Amino acid sequence: MSIANNHPGEVLTIKNLTVDFGGVRAVNNLSMTLLAGEMVALIGPNGAGKTTVFNLITNAFKATSGEILLNGKSVLGKSPDEICRMGISRTFQNIRLFPQMTAYENVELGLHSTPHYSLAEAFIRTPRARRAEIETRKKALELLEMVNLKDHANAQASSMPYGLQRRLEIARAMATSPQLLLLDEPAAGMNEDECNDLINLIRQIHTTMKYSIIVIEHHMAVVMELCKDSRIYVLSLGSLLTSGTPTEIQNDPQVIKAYLGERKNARENAPA
Ligand SMILES: Nc1ncnc2c1ncn2[C@@H]1O[C@H](COP(=O)(O)OP(=O)(O)OP(=O)(O)O)[C@@H](O)[C@H]1O
Ligand SMILES: [Mg+2]
Known part of the structure; x- marks a missing residue:
């Protein structure tokens, strides 16, 4: 058992986290913290290791060394x-919905990952199981409403525009009632208007649900706006380059x- 030595x-609490993939050190000695109810951003050029950090927090990847504590555990x-x-939920950079299912069913599945009745009770439809079903339906519709998708409840996920699928992913992630919500590029592929709507949505969720949130994002306007009262962590080549307020980050020569460097590489690799 690990020693609970996080701060109140x-x-x-991420401490000296490192992961190697063969010869590639994707995350190098990273330490970062998130306070209860705080929303921070994790930014950095492509391949910096941002998604890998989420994969380590959710244990999709095994850390080579270091520690990750949630509430000290x-x-x-x-x-x-x-x-x-334990209370950790995430969305994915490459949307992972069940494409043939409806928006409602995708959220409902998330709710069933924490059932309050047994399989046997569900099978013989005991009053407790029936009450739970009604409760599940109510909760799923509430979550869809929260992300402004109630009107799309019966739409097949794959037929929904990309921006709406991203919102649906957020609703599904919320279904498990997380304490810590990890959003991996929620604004990817969105235009300016959609980004503004998303900023409002994430803010609203943050305020209403009191989640602690880490947002990975390339849209700088989204990052700066979401974190205007908090902090941004900057990763580069797997290591923490710096962390600070949006103003500090924007003016940091290293950042x-x-x-x-990323833009220069992109130009050099661009087709002629
Ligand atoms: N499962 C894996 N096996 C081997 N290498 C991996 C694996 N996952 C990630 N990597 C490597 O780790 C590094 C960091 O990748 P990661 O996806 O975390 O970057 P990122 O910061 O999320 O980038 P982007 O902004 O493009 O999404 C890259 O060099 C990537 O190729
Ligand atoms: Mg990524």
Whole structure:
């Protein structure tokens, strides 16, 4: 058992986290913290290791060394179910919905990952199971309403526009009543208007549900707006480059250099 040596008020404590994939050190000695109810961003050029950090927090990948604590308890070695029960939920950079199912069914599935009745009770439809079904339906519709998708409840997920699918992913992630919500590029592929709607939505969720949130995002306007009262962590080549307020980050020469390097590489690799 790990020693609970996080600071009071810290929901997430990452200490000296490292992961190697063969010869590639995707995350290098990373330490970061998240306070209860705080929303921070994790940014960095492509391949910096941002998604890998989420994969380590949710134990999809095994850390080479280091520690990750949720409320002082180690998450390392826990199964996906245990991670979910501990209160961690995420969305994916590459949307992972059940494409043939409706929006409602996708959220309902998320709710069933924490059932309050047994399979046998569900089978013989005991009053408790029936009450739970009604409750599930109500909760699923509430979640869809929260992300402004109630009118799309019966739409097949794959037929929904990309921006709406991203919202649906958020609703599904919320279905497990997380304490810590990890959003991996929620604004990817969105235009400016959609980004503004998304900012409002994430803010509203943050305020209403009191989640602690980490947002990975490339849209700088979204990052700066969401974190205007909090902090941003910047990763580069797996290591923490710096962390600070949006103003500090925007004016940090190291950050500018890391991003300029990315643009230069993109130009050099661009087809003629
Ligand atoms: N399962 C894996 N096996 C081997 N290498 C991996 C694996 N997952 C990630 N990597 C490597 O780790 C590094 C970090 O990747 P990661 O996906 O975390 O970057 P990222 O910061 O999320 O980038 P992007 O902004 O493009 O999404 C990259 O070099 C990537 O190729
Ligand atoms: Mg990524």
